Amino acid sequence: xxxxxxxxxxxxxxxxxxxxxxxxxxxxxxxxxxxxxxxxxxxxxxxxxxxxxxxxxxxxxxxxxxxxxxxxxxxxxxxxxxxxxxxxxxxxxxxxxxxxxxxxxxxxxxxxxxxxxxxxxxxxxxxxxxxxxxxxxxxxxxxxxxxxxxxxxxxxxxxxxxxxxxxxxxxxxxxxxxxxxxxxxxxxxxxxxxxxxxxxxxxxxxxxxxxxxxxxxxxxxxx
Numbered sequence: 001x002x003x004x005x006x007x008x009x010x011x012x013x014x015x016x017x018x019x020x021x022x023x024x025x026x027x028x029x030x031x032x033x034x035x036x037x038x039x040x041x042x043x044x045x046x047x048x049x050x051x052x053x054x055x056x057x058x059x060x061x062x063x064x065x066x067x068x069x070x071x072x073x074x075x076x077x078x079x080x081x082x083x084x085x086x087x088x089x090x091x092x093x094x095x096x097x098x099x100x101x102x103x104x105x106x107x108x109x110x111x112x113x114x115x116x117x118x119x120x121x122x123x124x125x126x127x128x129x130x131x132x133x134x135x136x137x138x139x140x141x142x143x144x145x146x147x148x149x150x151x152x153x154x155x156x157x158x159x160x161x162x163x164x165x166x167x168x169x170x171x172x173x174x175x176x177x178x179x180x181x182x183x184x185x186x187x188x189x190x191x192x193x194x195x196x197x198x199x200x201x202x203x204x205x206x207x208x209x210x211x212x213x214x215x216x217x218x219x220x221x222x223x
Contacts, residue, residue, distance in 0.1 A: 004029065004061045004092075006052030006082050007073030011098065013038035015070060020045055027061035030073075052082035055089065068094035076100055083113045138198065145203055148174055153197050156216025163187035169212040171199040 001024050005012050008030035016026045016039060026045035029052045030036065036047040050057030052071060063069065069086035071079035076099050083097040096114045099105040105117035139148040157165060162173050162185045176183050177196035183189075191197070201209050 001067040002065050003068045004066045006071045008035040012072045053085045063090045071097040147203050150198050151213050153213045154216050157191050158193050162189045171201040174198045174200050
């Protein structure tokens with residue numbers, strides 16, 4: 001897929017390098033030509049100097065054949081205007097804009113532009129690390145009956161197999177985050193200290209699941 005990124009700051013440059021490593025073609029737009037230094041000498045994509053919502057600039061970046069567009073500059077207004085131009089003028093299917101003001105983000109979501117509210121997301125992630133209790137929903141199915149959530153597992157689960165965790169809590173473990181890497185566990189995978197557990201569960205059983213994760217495994221022999 002060809003992907004156009006507006007903004008070559010820390011997020012934009014990291015996104016561009018990751019996407020290129022995954023085999024996509026990438027074009028990066030920035031008003032400041034010195035910003036492209038962040039991409040490093042190994043970056044093979046296009047570097048386009050200009051304003052991200054200017055149609056000629058977007059065309060130069062290959063927007064007409066792009067399957068996705070990310071607006072991650074430092075300006076909320078520039079990001080949302082660029083995202084709307086990409087979506088509405090050029091028909092790009094996958095569009096996302098980074099927004100610093102979470103109140104604005106809600107407005108833009110209603111306009112049909114997926115947004116990442118940087119401050120809110122960072123605050124949420126920090127809270128998850130400072131107060132790691134309960135379940136944090138990451139996704140819900142359209143009916144709301146099933147959800148994917150990160151659930152805090154007490155230290156008592158460390159050393160036990162995923163199969164035991166699933167059997168006693170009634171969840172399906174979707175994946176673990178271990179040392180910053182996502183891994184797909186088998187039933188024989190053993191939980192380690194620091195693992196973040198992401199599970200699929202019924203929404204009406206969240207309280208029960210949280211309690212089981214907090215309590216720890218049943219003792220062998222029923223004690």
